[in-house]
Amino acid sequence: MNVRDEVRGAYLALNGDKALLSIDDDEFGLGETISRLSDALAKMIRGDGYALGIEGPWGSGKSTFVNFIAEKLEKVSGQHVLRFEPWLIGDKGMLIAAFFSLLATEIDEIEQSSEFGSSFTPWQRLRAKKKLSGAIRKYGKYTAALAGSVDKAASLDPTGAVGLAATGFTSLGRLSGLFGNTEPLEKLKSEIVAGLKELQRTNPDIRFNVIIDDVDRLPPEEAVEILRMVQKVADFPCITYLICHDSNVLSEQVRRSLQLKDGRRYTEKIFQEVIHIPPQEPFALRRALKAKLKRAFPREFESIRGDRDAEYREHLLFDVWAGQFLTTPRDVSRLFDSVILNWPLLPPRSDFCDFLWLQLLKLKSHELYVWTREYLQNVGAYRDGGRAGDTQPGEMARSLAKLMGKYGWSSRAYITGINSFLPGVGSFALDDEKKRKVFDFSRDELSMFEASRRLGSPSHWRQYFSFEAPSYALKDGDIGAFLKACVEGATNAKAVLWGLLERPHEQPGHFVDLLLDRLLDLPAGSLSLTAADGMLAAFSLAMDDLARKSEGIEEFGRSELWRKGSLLLQRQRPSQFVDVVPKARAINWISHVIRDQGFAHGLPEGDRSYPDSQWLSRDDLDESIRQVTTRYESFGVKRIFNLPSPLDALHCWVQLGDEAIVRQHVAAAVEDDKGLLQALEAMRGWQNSSDTGVTHPLRDEVVGRFLDAKETFARLSALAREGRSRSIRRQAAELAAAWQREDKR
Template sequence: MASTQHNSVAGDRPLGAGGEDKLGFRDVARRIAQSLVDHASDKGLVIGIEGAWGSGKSSLLFLIEDELAKLPQAQRPSVINFRPWLVGNRDALLANLFESLAKEINLVALRAGDASGISKEKAKAAGEALRKFVSALGSAGSAVELAGDAIAFAPLKWIGKGLRVAGSWAKGKSADPPLDVLKDRLVKSLRDLGHRFIITIDDVDRLEPAEVIEVLRLARSVADLPNVIYLLCYDSDILAHSVEQASRVQDGRAYLEKIVQLAVMVPQPEPFRLRQWFGDELRQFSSTRSDDELSRLRSVVDFEGGRQLKTPRSVVRSLDSLRFYWPPIRDGGGDLADLVWLKLIKDGNPALYRWIEDYCATAALLNLGTVRVDDAERAQQLNALHAAVAPEHFADHHYRYFFAEPLPAASVDFAEKGNGFTLFQRVSDVERNAAITGGRLASPDHYRLYFALSGPSHALKHHDHDAFWAAADNSPDRVAAVLLHLHALELTGSLSKADLLLERLKGVGDETLTPNRCRNILAGFANVMDDAYRARPFDHGWIVSLWDRATALVARMVARLDADTRAGLIQHIFGEGRALGWLTTLMRKETFAHGRYGNREKPDSEWFFTNEELDEIFELMLGRIRRLTTDELHTAVCPLDILFAWKQAGDEAGPREMLRSSIETDSGLIDVLEKLTTIRTSSDRGSYSVLTRNNLEAFLDFDEARQRIEALRMGNNALGARATALACAFNEDDGF
């Protein structure tokens, strides 16, 4: 297990004590530190450390300070970390700076002696000169309080390049030396002290434009003292723009050149070094599950990492995002390579990330069959993709291929005049199930996990799959229970999670569909399908229903069984299966496929069962159907299908004989006809009931039944109302 340190989100923080220099800044920092004490001017100096945001300026500054701290005592300067954004207002800047400088001079005095090479007398003299100078400034300006080493400043007005104190010298103070004399004494005492003070100001470019100007004036004019060196960290483009805004000069860079006497550029990290850092850190808290996943991860780091990991900050931010997202993605069965690809894009190009999110959501619904994507929508999505990136972003064919690989239903268009990609293609069952099994971004069950740390509302959870396979290993009754539970979970329209599960089973490999599982699943179907219909009815006669999805799995699962197991299964499900309605539709399908009835015979390669097995199925099912009572027929799912199956299996007289006694009474006739109605749907009328000649005349006299119903509808009683509804159903018969 990875350590807590590697799992912790680092945040956008510079290198600190105990941190590892991953970019090789240490040597640069060492040279800069040595130059600050060996070669820098003793007349005061302003040095700029320049670099873009996230390039590592603060880390370089830390390393410089760390190297200075390692110098021998006699060479070691005093470092003052001045942070102007922590000061309440601009008038307090000067007071805060001199307070810090006074404290450092006092520390120099305490350390003075043979080891430091500094005279205590000179250190005390410098401290005294500083206090007198600041006191005079305060007296001239408005108010200054000296309390020990603490100095508080009142308002000063800054004019041009220097400082002019407000008001005139306070009356009665003429005996004090003039301010310029005190300044000269301070300059001389600091020069005599011979000790260097380095004032660091980080993130100058993050200040407001007006604050930037005040800090620059402070560095160049007010505190232009010997042996005082400023190290300013900033992005020169941003700082120049702030100067132009605040001072209304045309060239902010020219202004900076008057303030900053020496600029040091932060070294540009080599791209491969950033990727190596990223990979080394990633390895500490994550892992891949297969060689394929590892191979794809390498490609992602090379291709997408090469484009997105431009600065140390981009590396840190991407790693932090992955530390946060990886644990729930891993627990949800997700793919590390896909997650890294997505998060690199998110941090580097949020617009492209949003496009991917929208595309994956649409592709998932397309897979589910709840939306349709036409050519216009494809073109619109493709245009949106190109709008989210720079014009030449996808010019490289290799990169284009690796970009398309994690996306669902997408491929590369290599045509010279093509648009780069083909979107919303048809995905085979094998491809879809491979994505689901691998927890890939292209999986309709997992894609939302990568964006919202949760599966889409229509997705099957891993525990759903686990529960089903555990049931398949156990017994038919367990399979039935799991399917009923999933069928109760509605997705959209008539779909349930049970529908989704059965769709997913189409692409499952043979190694998963063991013979024992196949037997239990088929026996489970034979027990539960009618119960599923009763619990949450669906139109099993229209296009594809839960029954159809179960039926589509029969041939493959039966083929996985040996002869003895297959024979036992047929005996069990058709002789004892509780889902008589579903078993009837399965038998009728085979009846037509074998050409036993009608003229729809199919090649034997499309049969579920052999001719001999179908003979046995007829015998088992006819025995069960003949034993049904009229009440049992009425309560069955799809009584009309049962009657047709009875007739088509070779017993044409059986259904008529069963119904003859039932329809002798008026109430019995109405009961039977109500069970034999079918439902039609049209765009203008919706759903309505129909009694057709084609359905009824095989089992009773159609015209006689219709006349009796017409007569019964005249009665002013409950039967009359029911008969009226049936008369309307008769009138809907259009011969189809």
């Protein structure tokens, strides 16, 4: 059904459920509401310390709502928007001081010419501004002291008298013992009021709109302190407070902190008006989700068209299941992020509708998600000839009915179409409870799920649980650890590779192979240059040893680890390949990479080039060839014979280097009988046929690149008959039998 884009998800970003900032991004038609409310805030409110509640449950979009209001107000002359974020402060005693510091800073930044009256001289404007901001800072510092040692009674007392008494003072008039200051608190507040009224007189439109978000996420005592501040401590002219909260949560915070019977009655005295976030219609939420997914995954949706089964499941997913579970814009954002994070991890041809259904369960119905996972674990046993126990079908059917009952579906399971997503539950969808079953597979049902690689496939179900992989899968932390180590240095990255190599598994190298697969799933060029260079350096240290210890992981006789490592270089383009070649311990793998790049550039000369595969420049390739052939000459050809895949290195040397020099080195190495046998073992190739399986033949054209093939075969045949030892004769005979000669005369 699905066509997987090999780089799907590469252009997507995880945004979480962060609030939107601009009305241009509005997905739910809030524009008119925002315009009317912003206009009212700018033109109609004149009261001192006006407190407006923005109320809605968590996830309903309160933060986005006030962000849109702020965007509108900031475009209105005289309107100032201040964002007070108390949850960043983390200290009840500092909340009030932090607020007044924020207000004073805003006063400092007001343009003198536009906000202070034209009747003032520039010096008078500056002096008035400094006097006002200074008074605000002092007032905040003094009143903050009253928040330190307060109890229930002090919190209920908006004047602060009880709090002052708790610190050892009996009058609000002076705080000299605490600050060495003799200025009355009442006088400071009067100065602030007078300064703000002067601002208002010279500019009637001026207003400070203070947004206080997430009050209901604060500890109860801090939430109460914010309410006290808004009600009495900072009830100044020109200030409007927009306080975002969930009324149920905030009422409970007040009740617990102040030990009241009804916290709601207290909060009702704080807010002059409460604006409730417009509830989003389920249809609007489903439409928004579908639109976001279609923009992100157009090919997946296009592949659904024309497939009647997939189209029906798409209808069930969005119109039934999403209609039941999506209740807030946050649900839409979280589900969308879950999709773009998990979907690229799935193998090609995975089913998009099944995947979306499972992600919706994971987000909104954990119990159904867990039931589905357990059910599919049992379905998976059918692939190996297993069956559910005698009582399990009935027990799981009853538990599913109980879960579905929470959503009003226990007697109407058929409307959910659950049997379209899971095999063996068709009987469960019937009305008759006594006949409901699970693991009740219709004819060829499992085969159809298997053929389409569906969620309910016994062979493929586990891949849909991308972050809940089995013990033989690679965890995301392993990928993160390797990439972090690549940045830290080649030695650290090699240690991670070695740790994965030594992790127990029936196939040595399995986890390294999975790591390379996961890295290949990353978008091309997505690694930083530092990480890409670190990865190259780690490979240059470890790849030869990895190949030796992972002999079963190969294809067409070549190490799959080498092939994937080479492809990773092409995708991530490290910058230091030329610098690595002279010191690489994994010279066999380096030879493999250089030879592949030689083919990409059309070497040996006259061969067809492949520009799309070229990631080394021709100059860097030529320098790499010079360096690697110099290394071959320096340590001798016998060392090449002992490499894990010597023919790769020999071909690299003879095809990209000086063939005459290579033949001289090989001729010197085969002067004795053991040297000849060692050289011929190194020249053996790879072949697979239905008759003989995998074999490692010798071929005339290969041996002929390095030695005279006819003379060498004659010498080998003589050794097989007349060798000095039984082992030499046996090895020579085996090599002669494996030799596929073009001219057998």
